[in-house]
Amino acid sequence: MIRTEGLTKHYGRITAVEDVGLDVREGDVYGFLGANGSGKTTTVRMLLGLVLATSGTIExxxxxxxxxGRAVLPLVGSMVEGPASYPGLSGRTNLALIDASGPGGDRATRAGRIDDALAQVGLEGVDKRPVRAYSLGMRQRLGLAAALLRRPRLLVLDEPTNGLDPQGIREIRQLLVDLNAAGTTVFLSSHLLAEIEQMCTRVGVLDRGRLVLQDELAHLQRPTGRTVVRTPDTDAARALLDGHVEHQEGDTIWVRADDPLALNAALVGVGVRVLELAPERRTLEDVVLEAAERSGDRR
Structure with a gap:
């Protein structure tokens, strides 16, 4: 769905994006993660033809x-750097103008598509209100509605939950998951680890303009080979597991063990009270920090 090779953008002597190779596959919810200023928005703008690359290729x-662009963009819904709108016009009129001005807008189906898009983002009750009266979160929803107008094969979204309250974030997250389940590939740019971790299937991490990590989220968060055990009987547990305990914090110990079920049976069998036992998995935060450190070491 999206593939880049050697994608680079210079602004004078400043390198905003360097040698980025994206691989976004059909059916992905792809999380494009990076701190503010890391080059995410510049990359997104190049993907959509809004900014020309200095070098490299984009598909x-x-x-x-x-x-x-004339053939591709009607099949792509996008929102970059916040939604644009005419403040004095209603949300519905803004969507009609956006649809009419873009390539591939079908006038015969416009009203129905606007109704569907407004309903999907929860704005059907306020669509005739002027946009100047919208909150930041409502404007963000309107931008998402504009991205959904053409029922796109691919959604490219830059910080889509910016300005939304927790309930709104949850609703948009569920909307994107549902759209993906119905066949839409989603490319989601964000600086929020939790947002990426909760909905994405693949992750790319941008650090100071370079792509330092790209993989399946499930693979990145695979078990570490250690088991986390919480028990009030830590002394008894350590005695039984002599040589296999790698770390302890209070009533929690980290054990190098291949079979958590066998470990639990062994502990319970000698009377150790097990309050919690589970394989340890790496968090996305751990993965991202390690990738950024490795990238910094190579510079």
Whole structure:
């Protein structure tokens, strides 16, 4: 769905993006993660042909960009750097103008598509209100509605939950998951680890303009080979597991063990009270920090 090779952008002597090779596959919910200022928005703008790359190649939906923009963009819904709108016009009128001005807008189906998009983002009750009266979160929802107008094969979203309250974030997260389940590939740029971790299937991490990590989220968070055990009987547990305990904090011990079920049976069998026992998995935060440190060491 999206593939880049050697994607680089210079602004004078400043390198905003360097040698980025994205691989976004059909059916992905791809999380493009990086701190503010890491080059995420510049990358997204290049993907959509809004900014020309200094060097490198871009393919979107199997077609080169930006040269194939007229054929590709009607199949892509996007929101970059917040939604644009005419403040004095209603949300519905803004969507009608956006649909009419873009390539591939079908006038015969416009009203129905606007109704569907407004309903999907929860704005159907306020669609006739002028946008100047919208909160930041409502404007963000309107931008998402605009991205959904053409029922796209690919959604490219830059910080889509910016300005939303927790309930709104949950609703948008569920919307994106549902759209993906119905066949839409989602490319989600964000600086929020929790947002990426809760909904994405693949992750790319950008650090100071370079892609330092790209993999399946499930693979990144695979078990470490250690088991976390919480018990009030730590002394008895340590005595039984002599040589296999690698760390302890209070009533929690980390044990090098291949079979958590066998470990639990062994502990319970000698009377150790097990309050919690589970394989240890790496957090996305751990993975990202390690990748950034490795990248810094190579510079």
């Amino acid at each position: 979107v939906l199997g077609r080169p960009m930006p040269s194939s």
